[in-house]
Amino acid sequence: MRLGVLTSGGDAPGMNAAIRAVVRQADALGHEVYGIYRGYQGLLESDWAPLATRSCANILQRGGTILRTARCPELHHPERRAEAAAKLRKVGIEALVVIGGDGSFRAAEALHREHGIACAGIPGTIDNDLPGTDRTLGFDTALNTAVEAIDRIRDTASSHGRLFLVEVMGRSSGMLAVHTAIACGAEAVLYPESPNDTYESLVSQLHANWIRGKRSSIVVVAEGDGVGNAVGVGERLKRDYGLDLRVVVLGHVQRGGSPSALDRIWGSRWGSEAVRRLVAGERAFYLGEVGGVLAVQPMARILDPHPVPPKDLGALVSVLAR
Numbered sequence: 451m452r453l454g455v456l457t458s459g460g461d462a463p464g465m466n467a468a469i470r471a472v473v474r475q476a477d478a479l480g481h482e483v484y485g486i487y488r489g490y491q492g493l494l495e496s497d498w499a500p501l502a503t504r505s506c507a508n509i510l511q512r513g514g515t516i517l518r519t520a521r522c523p524e525l526h527h528p529e530r531r532a533e534a535a536a537k538l539r540k541v542g543i544e545a546l547v548v549i550g551g552d553g554s555f556r557a558a559e560a561l562h563r564e565h566g567i568a569c570a571g572i573p574g575t576i577d578n579d580l581p582g583t584d585r586t587l588g589f590d591t592a593l594n595t596a597v598e599a600i601d602r603i604r605d606t607a608s609s610h611g612r613l614f615l616v617e618v619m620g621r622s623s624g625m626l627a628v629h630t631a632i633a634c635g636a637e638a639v640l641y642p643e644s645p646n647d648t649y650e651s652l653v654s655q656l657h658a659n660w661i662r663g664k665r666s667s668i669v670v671v672a673e674g675d676g677v678g679n680a681v682g683v684g685e686r687l688k689r690d691y692g693l694d695l696r697v698v699v700l701g702h703v704q705r706g707g708s709p710s711a712l713d714r715i716w717g718s719r720w721g722s723e724a725v726r727r728l729v730a731g732e733r734a735f736y737l738g739e740v741g742g743v744l745a746v747q748p749m750a751r752i753l754d755p756h757p758v759p760p761k762d763l764g765a766l767v768s769v770l771a772r
């Protein structure tokens with residue numbers, strides 16, 4: 451059997467572990483893998499090549515993706531998906547392993563529903579916002595990167611008695627922000643799924659801490675937060691209260707770097723499992739981890755609402771900051 455593998459959407463540490471496992475598990479079972487470069491964009495352009503098992507040497511510990519990645523707005527059009535399916539059939543790729551996030555899986559779901567392409571999904575996004583899995587590749591690494599960066603910022607915050615607003619990634623998900631805030635002992639967190647967050651509530655939290663004698667604070671702000679991004683909130687606080695605050699946008703620093711052990715392990719397990727299920731005839735599923743155990747979800751489950759950060763974690767941030 452000829453399988454295809456692609457990485458799509460944002461890159462995430464652990465994607466290379468998954469690619470390596472796909473290639474080597476297929477090789478062990480006597481199947482062939484084509485690597486498709488630049489996600490669905492490369493698929494539309496027939497940008498692919500066979501991946502030999504030795505071509506995956508020394509990639510397990512590398513961030514990013516050796517297959518490169520892209521966002522491909524064209525795939526939202528049904529005619530382009532029909533073209534993609536025809537290209538796969540022409541080259542003899544019978545099943546596709548898609549490593550990516552929610553959007554990448556939605557594309558796979560459509561390719562299967564509309565054209566019968568067998569698809570396996572491996573969660574790969576630092577956002578950790580997929581239904582049916584507690585974990586996505588890259589989240590653990592990105593979380594640890596953000597925490598390490600904020601620990602350094604904390605030194606200056608306390609030495610100078612300053613407020614820092616630190617922006618972490620998450621265009622529509624607060625998972626990374628909330629977990630980062632707990633792990634670095636932030637004074638407050640702002641994230642998109644928390645409708646009760648307001649500028650006024652942030653000010654009163656910071657003020658209450660000041661009254662308690664706290665002279666420095668770190669506020670973690672998710673990129674897609676509704677109150678405004680870190681720069682916007684910072685400008686407003688400066689204007690209203692004349693605070694000598696600083697804003698740090700961690701940005702893509704969080705997306706790169708060598709994957710954590712957990713991201714390598716899950717990338718390896720999911721890559722192997724995806725191949726074993728596809729060659730056994732399964733057609734449309736994605737893998738995950740639920741309660742520490744490997745889980746399998748029907749691909750259509752990706753259409754469910756995305757998970758939101760547990761409410762108690764958001765509330766815990768301010769309790770622990772007292």
Ligand SMILES: Nc1ncnc2c1ncn2[C@@H]1O[C@H](COP(=O)(O)OP(=O)(O)O)[C@@H](O)[C@H]1O
Pocket residue numbers: 458459460490520521522523524525526527550551552553554555556557560574575
């Ligand atoms: N609803 C959709 N229908 C078809 N293709 C989609 C859909 N959503 C996303 N895609 C494809 O998947 C790619 C990656 O999606 P994106 O949301 O950017 O990243 P991620 O997979 O990390 O969530 C898009 O560039 C597009 O090619």
Ligand SMILES: O=P(O)(O)OC[C@H]1O[C@](O)(COP(=O)(O)O)[C@@H](O)[C@@H]1O
Pocket residue numbers: 459460461551552574575576577619620621622673705
């Ligand atoms: O690198 P880009 O294209 O600016 O994307 C930034 C976005 O990518 C992410 O890191 C991951 O998002 P996806 O998983 O949807 O690709 C988001 O947190 C962030 O908003």
